[in-house]
Amino acid sequence: xxxxxxxxxxxxxxxxxxxxxxxxxxxxxxxxxxxxxxxxxxxxxxxxxxxxxxxxxxxxxxxxxxxxxxxxxxxxxxxxxxxxxxxxxxxxxxxxxxxxxxxxxxxxxxxxxxxxxxxxxxxxxxxxxxxxxxxxxxxxxxxxxxxxxxxxxxxxxxxxxxxxxxxxxxxxxxxxxxxxxxxxxxxxxxxxxxxxxxxxxxxxxxxxxxxxxxxxxxxxxxxxxxxxxxxxxxxxxxxxxxxxxxxxxxxxxxxxxxxxxxxxxxxxxxxxxxxxxxxxxxxxxxxxxxxxxxxxxxxxxxxxxxxxxxxxxxxxxxxxxxxxxxxxxxxxxxxxxxxxxxxxxxxxxxxxxxxxxx
Amino acid sequence: xxxxxxxxxxxxxxxxxxxxxxxxxxxxxxxxxxxxxxxxxxxxxxxxxxxxxxxxxxxxxxxxxxxxxxxxxxxxxxxxxxxxxxxxxxxxxxxxxxxxxxxxxxxxxxxxxxxxxxxxxxxxxxxxxxxxxxxxxxxxxxxxxxxxxxxxxxxxxxxxxxxxxxxxxxxxxxxxxxxxxxxxxxxxxxxxxxxxxxxxxxxxxxxxxxxxxxxxxxxxxxxxxxxxxxxxxxxxxxxxxxxxxxxxxxxxxxxxxxxxxxxxxxxxxxxxxxxxxxxxxxxxxxxxxxxxxxxxxxxxxxxxxxxxxxxxxxxxx
Numbered sequence: 001x002x003x004x005x006x007x008x009x010x011x012x013x014x015x016x017x018x019x020x021x022x023x024x025x026x027x028x029x030x031x032x033x034x035x036x037x038x039x040x041x042x043x044x045x046x047x048x049x050x051x052x053x054x055x056x057x058x059x060x061x062x063x064x065x066x067x068x069x070x071x072x073x074x075x076x077x078x079x080x081x082x083x084x085x086x087x088x089x090x091x092x093x094x095x096x097x098x099x100x101x102x103x104x105x106x107x108x109x110x111x112x113x114x115x116x117x118x119x120x121x122x123x124x125x126x127x128x129x130x131x132x133x134x135x136x137x138x139x140x141x142x143x144x145x146x147x148x149x150x151x152x153x154x155x156x157x158x159x160x161x162x163x164x165x166x167x168x169x170x171x172x173x174x175x176x177x178x179x180x181x182x183x184x185x186x187x188x189x190x191x192x193x194x195x196x197x198x199x200x201x202x203x204x205x206x207x208x209x210x211x212x213x214x215x216x217x218x219x220x221x222x223x224x225x226x227x228x229x230x231x232x233x234x235x236x237x238x239x240x241x242x243x244x245x246x247x248x249x250x251x252x253x254x255x256x257x258x259x260x261x262x263x264x265x266x267x268x269x270x271x272x273x274x275x276x277x278x279x280x281x282x283x284x285x286x287x288x289x290x291x292x293x294x295x296x297x298x299x300x301x302x303x304x305x306x307x308x309x310x311x312x313x314x315x316x317x318x319x320x321x322x323x324x325x326x327x328x329x330x331x332x333x334x335x336x337x338x339x340x341x342x343x344x345x346x347x348x349x350x351x352x353x354x355x356x357x358x
Numbered sequence: 359x360x361x362x363x364x365x366x367x368x369x370x371x372x373x374x375x376x377x378x379x380x381x382x383x384x385x386x387x388x389x390x391x392x393x394x395x396x397x398x399x400x401x402x403x404x405x406x407x408x409x410x411x412x413x414x415x416x417x418x419x420x421x422x423x424x425x426x427x428x429x430x431x432x433x434x435x436x437x438x439x440x441x442x443x444x445x446x447x448x449x450x451x452x453x454x455x456x457x458x459x460x461x462x463x464x465x466x467x468x469x470x471x472x473x474x475x476x477x478x479x480x481x482x483x484x485x486x487x488x489x490x491x492x493x494x495x496x497x498x499x500x501x502x503x504x505x506x507x508x509x510x511x512x513x514x515x516x517x518x519x520x521x522x523x524x525x526x527x528x529x530x531x532x533x534x535x536x537x538x539x540x541x542x543x544x545x546x547x548x549x550x551x552x553x554x555x556x557x558x559x560x561x562x563x564x565x566x567x568x569x570x571x572x573x574x575x576x577x578x579x580x581x582x583x584x585x586x587x588x589x590x591x592x593x594x595x596x597x598x599x600x601x602x603x604x605x606x607x608x609x610x611x612x613x614x615x616x617x618x619x620x621x622x623x624x625x626x627x628x629x630x631x632x633x634x635x636x637x638x639x640x641x642x643x644x645x646x647x648x649x650x651x652x653x654x655x656x657x658x659x660x661x662x663x664x665x666x667x668x669x670x671x672x673x674x675x
Contacts, residue, residue: 135606135655142648143652273473322477323477
């Protein structure tokens with residue numbers, strides 16, 4: 001009833017190709033955006049900002065970056081965390097070398113460095129495919145994390161070897177560092193995420209996105225119909241690493257406040273891969289659903305035993321968490337290997353014809 | 359600078375040949391362990407095209423089970439048998455619960471499922487056995503713990519007896535495995551399944567049985583690896599990181615090749631030690647072992663995309 005598409009006629013080719021061919025989708029997205037921009041900040045507590053809202057947005061952005069590469073261009077990567085690290089360290093160097101720089105501009109620029117590194121590590125993809133490529137991206141993962149640790153210039157020769165986010169202001173308001181309030185940070189993150197999502201949606205719908213999909217589905221066939229594989233794969237690495245790098249800069253500057261090299265170790269890469277896969281490879285919306293699940297789940301699980309009055313230690317809760325997340329990954333893969341985005345698509349199909357299924 | 363890279367290391371090697379041998383021996387021993395883990399990967403990959411990320415945690419899990427059972431006062435050899443039983447149950451349940459519903463899914467989905475299994479086993483292991491470092495029951499298993507001191511060219515070379523045992527046992531295991539795969543009916547069925555799933559199914563080979571069998575064999579290999587590595591460095595979840603080391607070994611040797619896994623493992627074990635001692639520590643600030651193997655494998659792959667011994671990749675449209 002609510003989702004009926006009857007009566008929405010498409011009279012031009014443009015209307016048929018619109019971002020939202022079904023009006024209800026646009027309304028739904030509008031509601032979500034209003035919620036994210038207006039309602040959530042008013043209702044959220046400090047705890048909700050720090051453990052749910054901000055990390056969910058940042059993780060979904062990172063997953064979106066990975067999804068462009070793995071889901072759209074078909075190049076499996078296990079080095080996401082390292083590229084996030086490149087973004088974070090580049091941002092750190094920029095704001096310490098040029099303190100007058102607008103922090104948001106610095107964050108958006110830091111993605112460019114990670115894009116460069118991404119292209120460099122993407123070059124092997126021209127020859128190596130599938131799991132071999134996945135392991136090759138691990139070379140980036142381990143090498144870059146080692147570099148973050150050993151190259152003192154990156155962290156300004158700190159004694160601790162970690163990077164500490166300084167207080168940064170934009171138009172007189174603290175946006176990063178210990179002084180910044182969670183709500184300001186939330187708005188910065190939300191703004192960047194909204195902007196990049198919009199860019200990514202349009203990229204994947206355009207020529208570039210179609211080249212990527214052709215490369216993913218069968219690269220030899222794509223080459224035969226005249227797609228330049230080198231350009232297609234390297235642009236995928238560049239755009240993906242850019243988004244991931246920006247996510248990395250946000251990760252440190254808007255959320256963690258400080259970072260050690262091992263923060264960007266392989267578990268983070270896997271976490272983001274989980275989000276992308278559970279959300280659905282080759283979908284944009286899936287990343288958000290996946291991030292909500294993967295970030296939200298431990299928070300929910302952490303509160304359950306307390307609410308039920310079962311006395312278990314926090315270490316036990318953490319172990320149970322790991323175990324349940326593992327089991328859930330398997331469970332979701334079994335019920336819907338194409339991810340939560342597909343699950344939503346199925347529900348939507350059902351809703352369109354509901355309540356008269358014939 | 360160039361002298362430091364191209365001349366000094368080799369002069370050092372020639373001047374202290376006993377130290378070079380010691381380094382190579384250490385590399386060989388870790389190489390054997392990488393090769394063993396890679397072997398578990400290869401077996402599963404060949405028979406089911408599943409890239410089994412859980413092999414590393416299976417090593418930890420097997421070792422923890424063994425030590426945990428022994429701590430309950432059960433004699434060592436019975437512990438080994440019980441652990442094998444646990445690994446069999448594990449193989450059976452992985453096949454039943456995870457793999458069977460996922461038959462025919464894309465490779466990456468199965469790969470993710472094995473990462474799910476990994477997380478599950480980490481959580482389970484920590485809950486049952488606790489996270490602290492444990493001592494492997496080396497002596498109780500009858501593994502000699504002394505060391506052999508040799509003096510080649512008037513130098514000093516120390517070979518730990520447990521390392522020698524590990525090398526011998528690993529060698530025997532590989533020979534037994536190769537014999538099993540080529541000589542027995544079951545082994546041939548495994549290889550048939552690796553060559554062509556549908557053809558194998560149509561001549562009456564049971565996919566399910568073979569998968570359980572293969573995962574069980576991977577479990578046995580995991581137990582051996584766990585004992586050998588645990589004897590060197592203790593049993594803890596830090597062991598899991600060596601599983602990552604098996605990945606470049608696989609790349610170097612090729613995902614399908616058992617010989618490749620062994621030769622790749624030994625090569626990577628020795629080369630990374632050599633690089634670390636003669637180039638990494640003096641020039642790069644050390645700890646290069648984390649990435650050297652990957653970069654080496656990456657360079658090799660640029661010239662041979664299927665690894666040194668992998669099946670030639672033939673692509674059709």
